[in-house]
Amino acid sequence: LICAMFACIPDRQRTLRELEVGKTIRKMDLDAGNLLESYSDSVSQYSWVIKHGAEDYKTGKYYGDRPPLVLDPFLYPTLETFITESRKNLNPVEGNNKLFVNNVGHPMTRQQLYFIVAKATYDATGRRMNPHLIRDSIVTHLRNSNASEKEHEALALYMGHSLEMQKSSYDRRTHEQKVAPAIKLIKSIIDSSWTR
Numbered sequence: 001l002i003c004a005m006f007a008c009i010p011d012r013q014r015t016l017r018e019l020e021v022g023k024t025i026r027k028m029d030l031d032a033g034n035l036l037e038s039y040s041d042s043v044s045q046y047s048w049v050i051k052h053g054a055e056d057y058k059t060g061k062y063y064g065d066r067p068p069l070v071l072d073p074f075l076y077p078t079l080e081t082f083i084t085e086s087r088k089n090l091n092p093v094e095g096n097n098k099l100f101v102n103n104v105g106h107p108m109t110r111q112q113l114y115f116i117v118a119k120a121t122y123d124a125t126g127r128r129m130n131p132h133l134i135r136d137s138i139v140t141h142l143r144n145s146n147a148s149e150k151e152h153e154a155l156a157l158y159m160g161h162s163l164e165m166q167k168s169s170y171d172r173r174t175h176e177q178k179v180a181p182a183i184k185l186i187k188s189i190i191d192s193s194w195t196r
Contacts, residue, residue, distance in 0.1 A: 001078055002100065002113065003120045006131060009050060009069045010138040010159055012058060013113050013131035019099040021083055025050055028068055035068075047071070048079055052160075059160050066160060135159065144177065 005016060019025045027036040030045040049068035054060035091105040098107040114130050121129040142155060
């Protein structure tokens with residue numbers, strides 16, 4: 001579930017560790033466009049979303065409230081089963097509303113989440129990844145694609161940082177990969193000039 005959530009929303013590991021059922025992870029009524037008060041509220045069309053106020057995430061003081069971060073519908077049955085059944089088996093300590101708790105019911109630590117992601121990615125791919133590397137990989141993949149500048153900007157905002165931060169901290173392309181479009185552009189200019 002944790003890895004699937006990172007795949008849907010390439011956010012900081014802190015985001016997942018600090019999710020609170022009914023506060024920062026909630027159902028949203030798609031027909032009315034508003035957040036539901038309880039995860040058990042029933043509506044015909046809904047999405048599970050992560051919703052942060054400025055105080056709920058690392059760069060909130062710069063960017064304010066975030067738009068709802070929508071989880072993919074394929075996760076809904078698993079998420080709902082986890083909230084209503086599996087999480088209870090971990091015996092969360094009283095007052096702990098964090099979505100993810102450790103095996104003694106306390107909020108999951110940074111190291112525990114890191115280990116879960118590293119083990120799951122290694123088991124699935126033979127390569128260890130961590131939450132930050134997942135963010136890097138998504139940005140690098142997008143930078144290697146034909147995505148528009150608007151799409152890059154949208155992903156940066158979705159990830160809770162600026163386009164400049166996305167370029168400087170998360171783009172792991174080599175220098176050769178970064179300049180390849182310029183080389184291709186110059187070659188096309190030369191080719192079109194010489195064919196006249």
